[in-house]
Structures are given as structure tokens and as C-alpha cells.
Amino acid sequence: MNRIGILRGRFDPLTERELEYAKNLRRQYRLDLLILKAEGEGVLGLSEREALLKQALYPYRRLVCGNDVSGAVIDAVCEEMDEEAVRTGSFRLAAQGIRKALVEKGYYLDAVLDHQCKASRAAHSRAVADLCREIAEAVGEDAELAWRTGMLHDITKNRPEEWGRRILEVHDPLLLAMSPKVWHASTAVVWLQQEMGICDRRMLNAIRNHTLGLGKGVLDRILYVADKCERTRGYDAEKEIALTKQSPAAGAALVYEESAKYRMNKGEVK
Ligand SMILES: [Fe+2]
Ligand SMILES: [Fe+2]
Structure with a gap:
């Protein structure tokens, strides 16, 4: 028996x-x-x-x-x-x-976001994720991958600067020469690989490129635009969103140009 x-x-x-x-x-x-x-x-x-x-x-x-x-x-x-x-x-x-x-089903991402980020950062990430999905649907890109990428793009943003420095010393030392504001794009990639086992190159590249906006892939451009234009930011970016739905390259170029002008006016870029 x-x-x-x-x-x-x-x-x-x-x-x-x-x-x-x-x-x-x-x-x-x-x-x-x-x-x-x-x-x-x-x-x-x-x-x-x-x-x-x-x-x-x-x-x-x-x-x-x-x-x-x-x-x-x-x-x-x-x-x-x-x-x-x-x-x-x-x-x-x-x-x-x-x-x-x-990872592929996007399970637990709400809990991951709420645990890893402050409430305002989690809200921003959800808005970015929704806009990523919306643009991806319009351009025929994988909409669920785009949503997950938006959800996770700022996942290490609320970590202490010292933590970021330790990660970059090992994985991306050249980035230490840049402002700590952009470090999270690289530390997120390390964290997502090590902690969550994410290995999708499209997602990781889009996240790595989201602060500087230099990525050339479709998902890179979708995330870059969605991060700058998500609808809780409080300004009208419908023109940029509409253009990105027609052409991610043109939309990203416009947002890049506007962002450079804005930073120049603020004195961040000389
Ligand atoms: Fe970011
Ligand atoms: Fe962001």
C-alpha cells in the first residue's frame, strides 16, 4: 500500500x-x-x-x-x-x-514596490508603469513587459547613497563620477538581477538608460518618455506622449531636448 x-x-x-x-x-x-x-x-x-x-x-x-x-x-x-x-x-x-x-507574470510587484520605495516614489512608479503600457500598446511593443519595467525602474531610488556607492564601486565605478541622482539607474539593474533574478536584457537596458535618456531601443525610449511625462507630475505632456505613440524615437528626442533646456534654465547644466 x-x-x-x-x-x-x-x-x-x-x-x-x-x-x-x-x-x-x-x-x-x-x-x-x-x-x-x-x-x-x-x-x-x-x-x-x-x-x-x-x-x-x-x-x-x-x-x-x-x-x-x-x-x-x-x-x-x-x-x-x-x-x-x-x-x-x-x-x-x-x-x-x-x-x-x-517575474514574467509580474506577481507581487505592488508589494515589492511598497516595501522598497517611499509612498510618493511608489505612486510615481505606478503612473510610469501605466503610461509605459499605454505607449507600448500603441507602438506594438510587449505591453506587460513595459508595465513591469515602469514598476521597477526606480526600485533602488530610496536607498542610502552609501549603499549605492558600495554597489557602484564593484559594478559600475565610472558612474561614481556623476551625480548620485543618476546612480539608481545602475544600482537598480544590479539589484534586479541579484535579488529578483531578472535577466531580460530589454528591461535591464531600459532601466539602465532611463536617467540619461541615451538608450536607442524601443523600450528604452518608452520608459524614458513615460518617466518624464507620467500624469501625476502635474504638467501637460500629452503632445510628447502622442508623438511617442507615433514614433518612440521622435518622442524621446523631443523630451530629451525639452529636459536639457529645462535643466539649463535651472542652472543644472552649464
Ligand atoms: Fe529614476
Ligand atoms: Fe522615475
């Missing part, structure tokens, strides 16, 4: 430590099958958590996602390990098989 166990948990999402716990539990009780059952309220709905569970457990023949069965040898509850950390940005702690899916 098969020895079956049940492990219940929120699994929002399943983390690497929880997966290890499940593997050990199965070995300890010499189970032929351990069923992981997602239950309770979560940031993600039950069906999304179950889909992630299935994906994470796919490589393990004796661990499955499922429901209650009669005759279970053990019925245990999995204590949450690292789930909160994953939901606030440390995707590297999620079960290995689902890290990419978390």
Missing part, C-alpha cells in the same frame, strides 16, 4: 526552504507520495498558487500539488519560511522552478 502524506501551507509562494522541508518530511516518513496543499488567504489567489506549486514540484516525482485524501500517514502544516521576503522582492528565495514565472 502506498504511504501518502499531506503538507498544508499558504505557499504564497512556495519557497526553496519550504521545498527542502517537504523533501525532508517525505524522506523522514518514508512516504511514497507527499501532497502539498495550498490553502488560506494569500496575495495570490488559490488557483495561481496551485499553478505555481505544480510548476515548482514538476521535477520531483514524489511531491505533488493536490487535495485531501483519506488514509494519509501524516497530515502536517508547513510553517511559512521566507514567503514574506519573496513577496517584498527577494525572489531568489522562492522555489527555483518558479522564480522566472514570478
Whole structure:
């Protein structure tokens, strides 16, 4: 007869430590099958958590996602390990098989933003993300990728200058010669790669280029314009937005020119 166990948990999402716990539990009780059952309220709905569970457990023949069965040898509850950390940005702690899916589906990005940024920065990022999506749709670019790029573009902006300096000393020392105001474009790329496991070059390049506006890719230009023209900034930039929807290159060039003039008038550029 098969020895079956049940492990219940929120699994929002399943983390690497929880997966290890499940593997050990199965070995300890010499189970032929351990069923992981997602239950309770979560940031993600039950069906999304179950889909992630299935994906994470796919490589393990004796661990499955499922429901209650009669005759279970053990019925245990999995204590949450690292789930909160994953939901606030440390995707590297999620079960290995689902890290990419978390990024690609844009899961938890609201919580990541609220945890990593001040409220005003999070609001700006949401407005940028919405405008990125709107422009991307108009020009036939990947709209969800554009939205995620907007959400994450300022993710390290509220970190202390010293933290930024330490990152740049290792990863981008030439940038230290420039104003600390632009450092976050580069530190964000390092953080997104290391903490969230993001490796999409289009997103990372757009974020790296968003402060100086020198990027030549379509997503680079969309993010650059959306960052400057998002609708909570309090000035009318509909002309620039409309032009970018027709031609991202022309829109970005116009915004670049206007921004240079503005900085010149403010005395920031001599
Ligand atoms: Fe920025
Ligand atoms: Fe920004």
C-alpha cells in the first residue's frame, strides 16, 4: 500500500526552504507520495498558487500539488519560511522552478514596490508603469513587459547613497563620477538581477538608460518618455506622449531636448 502524506501551507509562494522541508518530511516518513496543499488567504489567489506549486514540484516525482485524501500517514502544516521576503522582492528565495514565472507574470510587484520605495516614489512608479503600457500598446511593443519595467525602474531610488556607492564601486565605478541622482539607474539593474533574478536584457537596458535618456531601443525610449511625462507630475505632456505613440524615437528626442533646456534654465547644466 502506498504511504501518502499531506503538507498544508499558504505557499504564497512556495519557497526553496519550504521545498527542502517537504523533501525532508517525505524522506523522514518514508512516504511514497507527499501532497502539498495550498490553502488560506494569500496575495495570490488559490488557483495561481496551485499553478505555481505544480510548476515548482514538476521535477520531483514524489511531491505533488493536490487535495485531501483519506488514509494519509501524516497530515502536517508547513510553517511559512521566507514567503514574506519573496513577496517584498527577494525572489531568489522562492522555489527555483518558479522564480522566472514570478517575474514574467509580474506577481507581487505592488508589494515589492511598497516595501522598497517611499509612498510618493511608489505612486510615481505606478503612473510610469501605466503610461509605459499605454505607449507600448500603441507602438506594438510587449505591453506587460513595459508595465513591469515602469514598476521597477526606480526600485533602488530610496536607498542610502552609501549603499549605492558600495554597489557602484564593484559594478559600475565610472558612474561614481556623476551625480548620485543618476546612480539608481545602475544600482537598480544590479539589484534586479541579484535579488529578483531578472535577466531580460530589454528591461535591464531600459532601466539602465532611463536617467540619461541615451538608450536607442524601443523600450528604452518608452520608459524614458513615460518617466518624464507620467500624469501625476502635474504638467501637460500629452503632445510628447502622442508623438511617442507615433514614433518612440521622435518622442524621446523631443523630451530629451525639452529636459536639457529645462535643466539649463535651472542652472543644472552649464
Ligand atoms: Fe529614476
Ligand atoms: Fe522615475
